Amino acid sequence: MSERHKVKIAKRQTVSGVTTERLRELILSGRLGAGEPLRQDELSAFLSVSRTPLREAIITLEAEGFVVNHPHRGAVVYKPTVDELLEIYEIRILLEARAAHEAAERVTPEVLRAVEGIVEEMNNAVSASKLIELNESFRHTFYSASGKRMLVEMIRNLTLRAEPYLRLLVGGPRRPFTKLEMAPLLDAIRAGDGKRAATITRKHLKKTVSGLLPILKG
Structure with missing residues (x-):
């Protein structure tokens, strides 16, 4: 050639x-x-x-x-559907809880500083696009500390599939990624508490689904 x-x-x-x-x-x-x-x-x-x-x-x-x-x-x-939403988040909850558990227990000072910086940016975000971009960056940076490359890649693909749904929620009157919700997860990460990080991650994802279901059904 x-x-x-x-x-x-x-x-x-x-x-x-x-x-x-x-x-x-x-x-x-x-x-x-x-x-x-x-x-x-x-x-x-x-x-x-x-x-x-x-x-x-x-x-x-x-x-x-x-x-x-x-x-x-x-x-x-593509038009978002309730069935796909539930399937995406069912899988995300399983994978991300596992990733959060392992990442919190293996997090390095460098990764901790990076996610703290991202959360600060999230708190100051003024647009849905920026908020979603930062949310994805937070998850990818944090989960990378797990050392599970394939797990992180699968989560990233699912996060991309979930973007149209998240924009329905973030673009409305509710903002799911506020400092109030990220603070408990940051505390768990700082403490190296994998079990608590996994629990908070499950709760956060389930809350997102609860916020989206009325929008999709309405």
């Missing part, structure tokens, strides 16, 4: 990646609503990209669960 060909492939992958990120943000921000068709001509013009990276972006987002391809309607934005 020639160097010129390698450069072309790398450039295409870069355009495709950027297009994926921009399209994902349009969905997560609600600018592309649940069930809305992804009209490729309009999106190509709006994003100033050709059809090829746009198609690749749609394929990626379909694999992530943000897009569904219907035989007659084509690609549409």
Whole structure:
């Protein structure tokens, strides 16, 4: 393979990646609503990209669960459902409680300082997007202390799948990630108390589900 060909492939992958990120943000921000068709001509013009990276972006987002391809309607934005919410969080509760338990018992001073800094940023966040971004960063940083790479990766994938649901909650009048709720978990982490960290993590995730169910059913 020639160097010129390698450069072309790398450039295409870069355009495709950027297009994926921009399209994902349009969905997560609600600018592309649940069930809305992804009209490729309009999106190509709006994003100033050709059809090829746009198609690749749609394929990626379909694999992530943000897009569904219907035989007659084509690609549409996925619509959150109660059944999927319950399934995602059932698995998250199991995995994250395990990760929190092990991470709290193995946490290093460096990781502790990092999560404390993230929580401080969370308390000062002024937008749903920033709050969700910081929440994911907190979880990934904390759970990484468990030393369980595959466990952390599975949780990260589920967290990504849960983003559309979280935006329904965080974007409304309730803000689930307040200092009041993070403080007990930080105390457990500082104490190296894995059992307490796991219990708090389960409680937090169950509370999120309780807040989302009325929204989805309403």
